[in-house]
Amino acid sequence: MKLFTFFNSSASYRVRIVLALKGIDYDALGVNIRNGEQFREDYLRRNPMAVVPTLITDNGQDIGQSLAIIDYLDRRYPAPLLVPDDERQRAQVLEIALAIACDIHPVNNMRVLRYLSDELKVSDAEKKRWYAHWIEQGLSAVERLLEQADSGDYCVGGRVTLADCCLIPQWANAKRMGCELSAYPRCQRVYQHCTGLPAFIAAAPEHQADVIPV
CATH class of the missing domain: 1.20.1050.10 (Glutathione S-transferase Yfyf (Class Pi); Chain A, domain 2)
Structure with missing residues (x-):
């Protein structure tokens, strides 16, 4: 997996926590949102909202929006489950x-x-x-x-x-x-x-x- 991230983006931080909790290996690709790198055409093709993070899954799917990424990870890798069944x-x-x-x-x-x-x-x-x-x-x-x-x-x-x-x-x-x-x-x-x-x-x-x- 690959994660487009920015170090102090709270949305990126959420996803990094989840990846670490689940023990998932990934490549971190920095996107400097202070310098406008999120508006590059190649990035916009992956994330039309021009925000971080974006996850490229192990099957090649691009997922933007941190909560959508976390939902995918919680379903694909349910241990530990972060949204309880109760x-x-x-x-x-x-x-x-x-x-x-x-x-x-x-x-x-x-x-x-x-x-x-x-x-x-x-x-x-x-x-x-x-x-x-x-x-x-x-x-x-x-x-x-x-x-x-x-x-x-x-x-x-x-x-x-x-x-x-x-x-x-x-x-x-x-x-x-x-x-x-x-x-x-x-x-x-x-x-x-x-x-x-x-x-x-x-x-x-x-x-x-x-x-x-x-």
């Missing part, structure tokens, strides 16, 4: 994962922040306020969902699920952006535990071949 836990995992991937991440990703700066001429201070607002709105809800799920070291139950794979990259980006995160102790506990696990360490942005030094 109906209650499945709903809890998906609710948390989608709250992050569909509500928090889309309004704070790089292309949105660039549009705010480049097209709407929003100042850096206003852009940071935008980012912090949606983090506060989103993580406040996720914190309540974790309380309903009786979270501990993991978001739901006693093992890694898709919810953890989505939360850790989002939390890491919020930290990087200097957001105030003390109001979310359940999220923080999950982050502190999971980032010490081998798969999460291997998938971390600072350990990627395409990392760009600050």
